[in-house]
Amino acid sequence: MILKIIAIILGVLIIGLAVYALHAKKLTVAILGAGAVSLLASVMYLLLAAPDVAMTEAAIGSGLSTIIFFYVLNKIRKQNG
Amino acid sequence: MVKNLHILLVLIGLGAIFYALTSDFESSDALSPVAERYATQGPDEVGAANLVTAVVVTYRGLDTLGEVTILFLSAAIVAFFLKVTNGNGGKRNFRPVSEILQTAAKVLTPAIFLLGIYVFINGHLTPGGGFQGGAIVASGLVLMLLARPDMKISHTVIHVVESISGFAFVFIGILGIFYAGGFLDNSLISLGTFGTLLSAGAIPIIYIFVGLKVGAELSNIVGHLQESQNEA
Amino acid sequence: MDQIGLEHIALISGLILAIIGLWGLLTQKNIIKMIVGFALLDTGIHIIMIAVGYVKNATAPIISETVTKSNAAEKIADPIPQALVLTAIVIGLGITALMLAYALKMHQKKKSLDINHYKDLKW
Numbered sequence: 001m002i003l004k005i006i007a008i009i010l011g012v013l014i015i016g017l018a019v020y021a022l023h024a025k026k027l028t029v030a031i032l033g034a035g036a037v038s039l040l041a042s043v044m045y046l047l048l049a050a051p052d053v054a055m056t057e058a059a060i061g062s063g064l065s066t067i068i069f070f071y072v073l074n075k076i077r078k079q080n081g
Numbered sequence: 082m083v084k085n086l087h088i089l090l091v092l093i094g095l096g097a098i099f100y101a102l103t104s105d106f107e108s109s110d111a112l113s114p115v116a117e118r119y120a121t122q123g124p125d126e127v128g129a130a131n132l133v134t135a136v137v138v139t140y141r142g143l144d145t146l147g148e149v150t151i152l153f154l155s156a157a158i159v160a161f162f163l164k165v166t167n168g169n170g171g172k173r174n175f176r177p178v179s180e181i182l183q184t185a186a187k188v189l190t191p192a193i194f195l196l197g198i199y200v201f202i203n204g205h206l207t208p209g210g211g212f213q214g215g216a217i218v219a220s221g222l223v224l225m226l227l228a229r230p231d232m233k234i235s236h237t238v239i240h241v242v243e244s245i246s247g248f249a250f251v252f253i254g255i256l257g258i259f260y261a262g263g264f265l266d267n268s269l270i271s272l273g274t275f276g277t278l279l280s281a282g283a284i285p286i287i288y289i290f291v292g293l294k295v296g297a298e299l300s301n302i303v304g305h306l307q308e309s310q311n312e313a
Numbered sequence: 314m315d316q317i318g319l320e321h322i323a324l325i326s327g328l329i330l331a332i333i334g335l336w337g338l339l340t341q342k343n344i345i346k347m348i349v350g351f352a353l354l355d356t357g358i359h360i361i362m363i364a365v366g367y368v369k370n371a372t373a374p375i376i377s378e379t380v381t382k383s384n385a386a387e388k389i390a391d392p393i394p395q396a397l398v399l400t401a402i403v404i405g406l407g408i409t410a411l412m413l414a415y416a417l418k419m420h421q422k423k424k425s426l427d428i429n430h431y432k433d434l435k436w
Contacts, residue, residue: 007322011322011325014326015329018334037356047323048367050395052208056399056402057359060216060402061405063216064219064299064406075306092335096328116393125382130375132389137400159410212399
């Protein structure tokens with residue numbers, strides 16, 4: 001029962017963060033929103049009895065993907081002016 | 082306005098297709114027959130305690146080979162696009178790194194590398210494996226690059242590690258054709274006692290090579306992105 | 314409340330996340346935001362795949378003291394979708410890195426990140 005309540009809270013947070021990330025004006029907020037969605041999805045994988053997938057999603061989706069986005073954003077800003 | 086209407090129609094159509102597919106979805110009480118066969122005969126055939134590792138390396142080994150190839154291709158194309166064109170002549174003026182980051186990186190980086198290597202050596206006993214360990218090793222390298230931005234990464238070492246790991250992975254697979262059941266069969270080496278470090282045949286060796294290859298490729302992508310930061 | 318299980322909640326949230334990601338990919342003008350939408354679509358599809366492979370009241374597919382070799386088939390969740398999603402997450406990272414490298418090169422040519430300025434292939 002308590003697992004279902006946690007899952008509902010996670011689901012609502014994931015959808016809310018996804019809509020907020022796509023509606024933001026600044027690019028930094030959008031990229032951090034995608035990283036946060038990935039982190040919450042990793043917790044949901046743990047609730048669905050998949051610890052391998054949770055570890056992979058946390059390391060790759062929430063760590064390396066966000067870093068690569070920020071490197072490219074920095075280079076684009078330097079090229080702009 | 083017409084474009085918005087088209088997009089709305091596409092999304093509603095996709096939602097209707099999803100609904101039609103999942104409206105008679107009933108939650109399963111027991112495993113599907115294929116998964117039941119893997120669960121009952123997997124630990125004795127393969128010898129690994131982690132069933133997901135047994136599926137990824139042995140039962141579905143060809144998918145892992147294809148995925149390693151795709152990762153190699155994307156790392157090579159990113160390196161090709163971000164080639165530094167004016168050599169090392171550009172003057173690099175980085176902002177000075179804060180002292181907290183420098184001190185913390187000195188303490189944390191050996192621990193992160195050790196955790197990554199532990200995760201992919203013990204892939205067949207606990208949750209983990211080559212992909213997770215490789216991603217953790219690449220994250221340790223990112224921390225080193227953030228603390229000292231002018232550190233030079235030796236691309237030769239990364240290329241040598243990546244090539245040898247990929248070649249060894251395919252070589253062990255081909256040895257499986259001659260000495261065991263087929264391509265990437267892991268009864269090449271004896272299966273050992275269940276649950277110890279040296280069990281499960283060739284799975285630890287295959288996963289070590291996969292972990293080194295994935296870690297080297299992700300470090301290559303990050304290293305090229307870091308080096309191309311200072312050109313105009 | 315007993316009708317709706319854990320996998321139904323995960324299935325619905327995965328579906329809505331996939332539709333939001335696809336909407337972002339279709340309507341945004343900035344290229345970086347389109348790539349963020351693609352990453353959200355990817356994550357949504359992975360949640361759907363893991364939710365389909367869940368068995369009621371199951372635990373992780375790892376053999377230990379509680380899940381022994383003899384009663385493994387009754388207690389674990391399905392390990393095959395987990396293995397496929399493991400591969401898919403790493404490939405998704407490779408695709409995102411490639412898309413970002415392309416976006417960087419396009420910006421270097423024309424100094425603009427708006428998708429409406431690149432009309433070379435439009436007929």
